[in-house]
Amino acid sequence: MIVDLFTFGKSPFEFDVTIPKEEIELESDDAKLTTDAQIKGKISKRITQVDVDGDISAKVKTECSRCLQPIEKEFEIPFGVSFVTPENYTEEKEAEINEKDLQVSIFEGDKIDLSEIVREQILLNLPTQVFCKDDCKGLCLKCGANRNLTRCNCEENEIDPRWSALKNLK
Ligand SMILES: [Zn+2]
Ligand SMILES: [Zn+2]
Incomplete structure (x- = not known):
């Protein structure tokens, strides 16, 4: 215009x-x-x-x-x-x-x-x-799920790398 x-x-x-x-x-x-x-x-x-x-x-x-x-x-x-x-x-x-x-x-x-x-x-x-x-929860970095809509299980299954290091010591 x-x-x-x-x-x-x-x-x-x-x-x-x-x-x-x-x-x-x-x-x-x-x-x-x-x-x-x-x-x-x-x-x-x-x-x-x-x-x-x-x-x-x-x-x-x-x-x-x-x-x-x-x-x-x-x-x-x-x-x-x-x-x-x-x-x-x-x-x-x-x-x-x-x-x-x-x-x-x-x-x-x-x-x-x-x-x-x-x-x-x-x-x-x-x-x-x-x-x-x-408060958008965004996408799960692991599986890509929209975390506003679904709860993926990634977080629960995730082991803190510091703990897994301890596990290896045993
Ligand atoms: Zn969003
Ligand atoms: Zn996930």
Whole structure:
């Protein structure tokens, strides 16, 4: 979803759009959008930059880091990005923008890709570990059983190596 900055006269320009999930490629094997994403906010044209801020909501299917079961996570992401053209970009500019808790993106000065904002923000907000529930027991390291669902007997049969060393002494 590309917004052409020359097609709207007034600033700020408010938008509320749905981005088809097919347009957002997270480039991750274990995270995919399950529904279309919603992005709303406003675009403010300034002299040397364009500010875009608002909220994104999306549902992402991923898997539990412990038991690998699929889980769906809902994201509500407030965001703020400042677009600057390569000519206007300096490190000072970036520092000034970051100070206002906004991110900096370089653009050509005429178009803003809302799908790309959604993609980046979801990736930035994807936790490195997600769990299906706080006390997920995960998979048994020996037999691979999902220990939330079944009790395998591996633990009981397991002999502490220190004890087996003692046994050998006898
Ligand atoms: Zn789990
Ligand atoms: Zn087991």
